Each structure stands twice: as structure tokens, then as C-alpha cells.
Amino acid sequence: MAAAGDHQVKEALASRAGVARDWLFQHALPLWCEQGFDRSVGCFDEALSQAGTREIRPRRVRVQARQTAVFAQAGRLGWKGPWREMVEAGVAVLLTRALRPDGGAVHLLGADGRPADPRRDLYDLAFVMFGLAHAAMALAPRSDLLAAAEAQIAWIETRWAHPAGGFIEGEVREALPRRQNSHMHMFEALLTLHEASGDARCLARANAIRDLVFTRMVDACTGALREYFTADWAPAPGHEGRIAEPGHMFEWCWLLHRQATLTGEAPVPRADALRRFAETHGVDAARGLVFDEIDIEGQPLTRSSRLWPHTERLRAHCAHYRATGEAASGAQACAAYDMLWPYLQTPRAGLWWDRRTPDGVFVAEAAPASSLYHIAGAVFELMAAAA
Numbered sequence: 034m035a036a037a038g039d040h041q042v043k044e045a046l047a048s049r050a051g052v053a054r055d056w057l058f059q060h061a062l063p064l065w066c067e068q069g070f071d072r073s074v075g076c077f078d079e080a081l082s083q084a085g086t087r088e089i090r091p092r093r094v095r096v097q098a099r100q101t102a103v104f105a106q107a108g109r110l111g112w113k114g115p116w117r118e119m120v121e122a123g124v125a126v127l128l129t130r131a132l133r134p135d136g137g138a139v140h141l142l143g144a145d146g147r148p149a150d151p152r153r154d155l156y157d158l159a160f161v162m163f164g165l166a167h168a169a170m171a172l173a174p175r176s177d178l179l180a181a182a183e184a185q186i187a188w189i190e191t192r193w194a195h196p197a198g199g200f201i202e203g204e205v206r207e208a209l210p211r212r213q214n215s216h217m218h219m220f221e222a223l224l225t226l227h228e229a230s231g232d233a234r235c236l237a238r239a240n241a242i243r244d245l246v247f248t249r250m251v252d253a254c255t256g257a258l259r260e261y262f263t264a265d266w267a268p269a270p271g272h273e274g275r276i277a278e279p280g281h282m283f284e285w286c287w288l289l290h291r292q293a294t295l296t297g298e299a300p301v302p303r304a305d306a307l308r309r310f311a312e313t314h315g316v317d318a319a320r321g322l323v324f325d326e327i328d329i330e331g332q333p334l335t336r337s338s339r340l341w342p343h344t345e346r347l348r349a350h351c352a353h354y355r356a357t358g359e360a361a362s363g364a365q366a367c368a369a370y371d372m373l374w375p376y377l378q379t380p381r382a383g384l385w386w387d388r389r390t391p392d393g394v395f396v397a398e399a400a401p402a403s404s405l406y407h408i409a410g411a412v413f414e415l416m417a418a419a420a
Contacts, residue, residue, distance in 0.1 A: 042363035043419070046354075049370045050419035053412045058112050060383035061405065066104065066119050069402060074146030075122055077101075080399040085381045088399045091149055092142040094131045095157045097123055098164030099406040105164075105171035106413060117172070124168045127161055128181060136188035140205055152204040155193065158185050159218035166225040179230050186226075186238070189219075197265040198245045210261035210269040213250050216242050217285060224292055239292065246285065247303060256310050257329040258282050275328045279315025280342025282307040283323075283349040287414065290352035300356040308349045312365065316346070320393065321372045336391035340404055343373040344411035351411075351418035366418060373411065 068085050069078045077100040080088040101123025108116030130148060131138045137153035138161050162182040169178035193201040199216050201208070220242045227235035249266035251258050257277040261269035268274030289304035314331030315324050323342040326335035350366035353359070376386050379400070386395035387404055 039358070039360045039363075042354075042360045042367070045367045046351075046363055046415065046419040049367060050412075050415045052374075053370070053415055056377060056382070057409060057412045058107070058114075061408070062104070062107055062112055062114055062116075062383075064381070064383035065100070065402065065405060066115055069100075070119065070122070071146075074144075076126055076142060076146045077123065078402060080401045081384060082399045083379055083381060083384060083397065085384065089144050091144065092146070093157070093403075094127075094138050094140060094142065095160040096403050097126045097131065097142070098157075098160040099403060101127065101164040102160075102167040103405050103409045105167040106409065108171050110413060110416070120168050120171050123164060124172070124178065127164060128178075131161060132181065132185075136192065137185070137203075154203040154205040154215075155189070155200055156202070156215040156218060157205075158189060158203075159215060159222045161185060162222040163218070163225050166222065166229040169229045179226070182222075182226055183230075183232075186223075186235075195264075198249070199242065199266075209264060210273060211264065211266065213246065213258065213260055213262070214281065216245070217281065217288070220246075221288055224288065224295060228295055236292075236296065243289070243292070251303075251307075252329045255329050255331070256306050257314075257327075257331070258285060258307060259329060275330075276334065277315075277327050277329050278325065278342070279311040279323050279327060280325075280339070280345045282311035282315065283342065283345035286311075286349040287345065287352045290349075290356055293356070300353070305353060308353060311346070311349070315342075321368065322389065322393070323372075338389040338391075340373075340376045340385055340387050340389075341407040343369065343376065344404075344407040347373055347411045348414045351414045355418050363418070366415070370415065377408070 068087060069081055071078055076092050077097055078087050079090040079092055079096060082088060101120055104116045104119035130142060133139060138157055139148045139150060140152045140154055140157055141150035143149035162185050165178045165182040169175045189200055195201055202215050220239050223235045223239040258281060259268055260276045260278055261273045263269060286304040286308040289301045293301055315327050322338040323346055324333045325337050325339055327333050347366060347369040350362050350369050354362040354366055379385060384400040385404060387401055388396040
């Protein structure tokens, strides 16, 4: 009976992976490399209207890096579209317009593609490293891209290392509260750079962030991952220090499984604890939607439901299924996909709804390019789980 159940789960995952792959390869990627890439300035756009037309906005460097990584991964996984053109264009933006000659990267490019806001930000730099590492793997051999990413690590460690652990977050945000989110993406960037370069120092740096998460950021009593902290990683005072985001707990679960895959380690029990907490307390039992925010006791704080936590829920359950083969986690991955899919059902195929109100209504607004990184990552993980 168990074997039959396992076979049914595998078939269910494969069916969903086929639909998701078709949506991504046949609709989303072609749309975003045509309508979502401005060839007149050589930059990715920030958003497309639900009609598929370009939204003229300042261009975040992190989005240029994310789109570069998406097309690099898509090319490596078999998409036959112009992924190389997109990756090379993204690399050109990162190397010649985003990186500052004195270290770090600018925060924004203008509509004309020129630097518009020179401030540096840890979150941005994490994605610059991430994009360069993925591009290096897709365009190999490109040792210059690895060198550029490694130079950013050196700059961050020299200028922004914090005496209490982790890093200063730069010039865009206030110094306090400190945030787990930018450190999570530094962890992700370091894993990707290790994958691209084989440099063991990247793993050591990633391990330092992981240890900080479980010694200071995860609440010892409830197991919830806090979002905001004081300078020495105590919980931020008042309401802010009690905020947790289920999407980030799912995301950390996936990242920890990815680290285990890269290093050959056994699945991480702490990754499963985060996944179970987020699934138990962060998902509306009646509707299956992921809450945007809960508190560390698991009570809903913000009942709206963004798209990206659903992608991370899917990735977390797929990663756990791949690591353990447990039919229950495969079934949870199917349930997560079924809640994500309506976000991708828009009048113009290849777009998405980014926000859903507490009463379940999608907000009619442009599709932000930043979400493609989350969606594509979830589709790639689903494809791997179904293979």
C-alpha cells in the first residue's frame, strides 16, 4: 500500500512539474526576455502591466541580478530560448553599470540604464554575487565573473563585518533593526559561489551565517525564525521583535537542504523544524494560503498572502521530499503547488498576480519582475523532485 501511495505521489508531482515547466518555458521566459527586457538601454524592466506592457520605473540592481540568474539557470536546464543573450546582457549591466569602482554596487539605475542611486546595500550585493555566480556557471569558463563576485565578498568582510556577527546592511536602510533577510540571501549567494567555484571558503562563510541563525535568530522556545533584531542580535523591542514570516522559514528550509546537497551531508533536522513550524502555523488551515506575517507563537499578524511565500513553500516541501522520499512531504508539495497555480492564471500567459487580500481577492496591479526569481526557483525544484 505504501509503495502504491509513493507511486501516486510521484505521478502527481510529475504531472504538476510538466504543467509548470510549460508555463515557464513557453510563456513566462519568452515574455520577459521580449517585453520585459529593454534593448534600447540593455536592462531588464522592473514590471509588466497585466496587458504585458512595460512599466517605466527606476531599475533596482538586485532585479538586474535576479533576472540574470533566472535566465542562466533556465539555459542550464534546457530552455531553448535566447538565454545566453539575456545572461550576457545582465552581466554587462552588473559589471559596467552596477559595480562601483570603490567597491560595492549602486542601488538603482534610472530608466535610461545609468546609475541613479549610488548607495550600497547588503541585500543588493548578495544578489549581485548570486547573479554573477550563476552566469559564470552558464557561460563557463568565465573566471572574470567569479573574481568579480569574490571581490564583493572581500569588500563586505573588510568594510561591513559586524562585531556581534553578520554584517552591516549598508546605506539604504537604517542601521536598526538588523534583519535576517539580507543575511539569508548572503547565505544563498555564498552557496551559489561555492557551487560555481568549488572554493571551500565560501562554505565556511555560509556556515558562519547558518550558525548565527540558529544561535540568535531562531527563538529557542517556539522554534520560530524572527525577522528583526537589535545590534547584538537580541530580538528587536516591542511588536517588531515578535514578527516572523512563514515564507522565510520555508526559504531557509530549502537553502539548508541545498547546502546539504552541495556538501553531501545528511538532511538537516533544523531545516525540517522550520518547515513544519511554517506549515503548521503559517498556512491558513481553511484556505491553504500562506500568511505574510505571524508572530513567534504562531498567531497570524498579517493575513494577506503574497505570491513569493507560496513558491518557497513549494520549494521547501520538494526539497524535503527529495531528501527523504516521504510520500507525505510529496503530497504537501502538491498542495503547495495547487495554491500557487492560481497566482499564475492571468489574462496574459507568463504574468502573475503578486498579492492577495485577506479575503482571497487578487490585487489588480503590474507583475513585478522580482517575483520571477521565486517562481522559476520553485519550478526548477519541482522539476527535480519529479525527475
